[in-house]
Amino acid sequence: MTKPLEFYFDFSSTYGYLGSHLIDALAAKHGREVIWKPILLGAAFKATGLPPLPTIPLKGDYAFRDVLRCARYYGIAYRHPSVFPISTVAPARAVWWMQGQDRAKAKALARALYDAYFQKDINISNPSDTVRVAASIGVDPATLEADLNDQAVKDKLRTEVDAAIARGVFGSPMVFVDDEPFWGVDRFDHIDRWLREGGF
Amino acid sequence: MTKPLEFYFDFSSTYGYLGSHLIDALAAKHGREVIWKPILLGAAFKATGLPPLPTIPLKGDYAFRDVLRCARYYGIAYRHPSVFPISTVAPARAVWWMQGQDRAKAKALARALYDAYFQKDINISNPSDTVRVAASIGVDPATLEADLNDQAVKDKLRTEVDAAIARGVFGSPMVFVDDEPFWGVDRFDHIDRWLREGGF
Numbered sequence: 001m002t003k004p005l006e007f008y009f010d011f012s013s014t015y016g017y018l019g020s021h022l023i024d025a026l027a028a029k030h031g032r033e034v035i036w037k038p039i040l041l042g043a044a045f046k047a048t049g050l051p052p053l054p055t056i057p058l059k060g061d062y063a064f065r066d067v068l069r070c071a072r073y074y075g076i077a078y079r080h081p082s083v084f085p086i087s088t089v090a091p092a093r094a095v096w097w098m099q100g101q102d103r104a105k106a107k108a109l110a111r112a113l114y115d116a117y118f119q120k121d122i123n124i125s126n127p128s129d130t131v132r133v134a135a136s137i138g139v140d141p142a143t144l145e146a147d148l149n150d151q152a153v154k155d156k157l158r159t160e161v162d163a164a165i166a167r168g169v170f171g172s173p174m175v176f177v178d179d180e181p182f183w184g185v186d187r188f189d190h191i192d193r194w195l196r197e198g199g200f
Numbered sequence: 201m202t203k204p205l206e207f208y209f210d211f212s213s214t215y216g217y218l219g220s221h222l223i224d225a226l227a228a229k230h231g232r233e234v235i236w237k238p239i240l241l242g243a244a245f246k247a248t249g250l251p252p253l254p255t256i257p258l259k260g261d262y263a264f265r266d267v268l269r270c271a272r273y274y275g276i277a278y279r280h281p282s283v284f285p286i287s288t289v290a291p292a293r294a295v296w297w298m299q300g301q302d303r304a305k306a307k308a309l310a311r312a313l314y315d316a317y318f319q320k321d322i323n324i325s326n327p328s329d330t331v332r333v334a335a336s337i338g339v340d341p342a343t344l345e346a347d348l349n350d351q352a353v354k355d356k357l358r359t360e361v362d363a364a365i366a367r368g369v370f371g372s373p374m375v376f377v378d379d380e381p382f383w384g385v386d387r388f389d390h391i392d393r394w395l396r397e398g399g400f
Contacts, residue, residue: 044258048257048258048259049256058244058248059250059370059371065381066387069390073400165258168261169258170258170262181265184386187266189389190270200269
C-alpha cells in the first residue's frame with residue numbers, strides 16, 4: 001500500500017488554488033490518494049522572515065501577472081479577488097473540522113472554498129461566508145458555525161500548522177511525496193516523473 | 201524580423217546556471233536568438249528588500265535540495281560550489297566587455313564561466329579566475345585583466361543592472377520574450393508555448 005500525497009496549502013494562495021485543480025488528477029494517474037492540509041502562511045512567514053508575496057516590490061507585480069498567465073496555461077478559471085490577501089483561519093478550521101468526520105467531504109469543502117474565493121470573489125475570511133459555502137455542499141451550517149470557535153478545532157489547526165513548519169513547509173502549495181518535498185505548482189511535472197520513476 | 205529573447209541572470213544563481221543550458225535551444229526551436237545579460241542580484245535584492253535565497257530559513261534548505269533535483273530532472277551536470285553565493289562583478293563585467301566586441305564570443309564566455317563555477321568549483325568571483333576561464337576560450341588575458349577595471353566597463357555593468365531593475369528584473373533567470381517577463385527556469389515550458397502560439 002502506498003502513502004497518500006500530502007497537499008499543503010493556504011486558502012489565500014493563488015498558486016495553491018491552481019494546485020487544487022491539478023493535484024488529485026496527478027496523484028490518481030499513479031494510483032495515489034491525496035490528503036489536503038490547509039495551513040496558515042502567516043505562521044510560515046514568521047519562520048522564514050519573508051513578507052507576503054503581493055507586498056514585495058517588483059516580485060509582487062510580476063506574481064500577479066504570472067498567476068493570471070499560469071491560470072490560462074493550465075486552463076483553470078481565475079478571477080482575482082477584490083480583497084487579497086485574506087486571513088484564512090475560518091476556512092482552514094472548517095476543513096480540519098470536516099477532516100475529522102469525512103475525508104472526502106473535507107476535500108469537497110476545500111475545493112468549494114477555494115473556488116468561492118478565486119472564482120466567485122466570496123471573501124471566505126468571514127466565518128459567515130465560509131459557513132455559507134459549506135452549507136452549499138450539504139454541511140449543517142449551525143453545527144459548523146458553533147464548532148469554528150470550538151477549542152479543539154482551534155487547537156487542531158494550530159497543531160497542524162506547527163507540524164507543517166516543523167517539517168519544512170514554507171510556502172503554498174507544497175506537496176510531500178512520501179518524504180520528498182515539492183514546492184509550487186511548477187513542480188507538479190517533477191512530481192509526475194517522481195511518481196512514475198520512483199524518484200530521479 | 202523577430203526580436204531576440206533577453207536572458208537575465210546572475211553568475212551566482214543556481215537556477216540561472218540551469219537556464220544557461222536550456223535557453224538557446226528553446227529559442228532556436230522557434231527561430232529566435234538570445235541576448236545574454238548578466239546582472240547583479242545584490243542590486244535587485246536592494247530593490248525587493250529580500251535576503252539572498254540560501255540565507256532564508258526553511259526555504260534556503262529546500263532550494264538547495266530542489267536545485268540538485270532540478271539538475272537531475274533536466275539532465276544537467278551540477279556540482280554545488282564550495283564557496284556559495286559569491287560576488288559576480290568580475291564575470292559580469294567580463295561578459296559585458298566581450299559583448300561590445302563579439303556577441304557570440306560573449307555567450308561562449310558566459311557559458312564557460314557558469315560551467316567553471318557550477319561544474320568545476322572554480323571561484324569566478326576572483327578576477328584572476330575569471331580571466332583564466334576567459335583565456336581558456338581564446339580571450340587575451342592581459343587585455344581582459346586590464347579592462348576589468350576600466351571605468352567604461354564598470355559603468356556598462358552598472359547601467360545594465362539599473363536598466364534591468366527599472367524593467368522589473370528581480371531574480372535569476374529572468375527572460376523577456378518581447379515585453380513579456382518570465383521568471384525562473386520552471387517557466388521555460390511557458391516560454392515554449394508563448395513562442396509557439398504567440399502568447400496565450
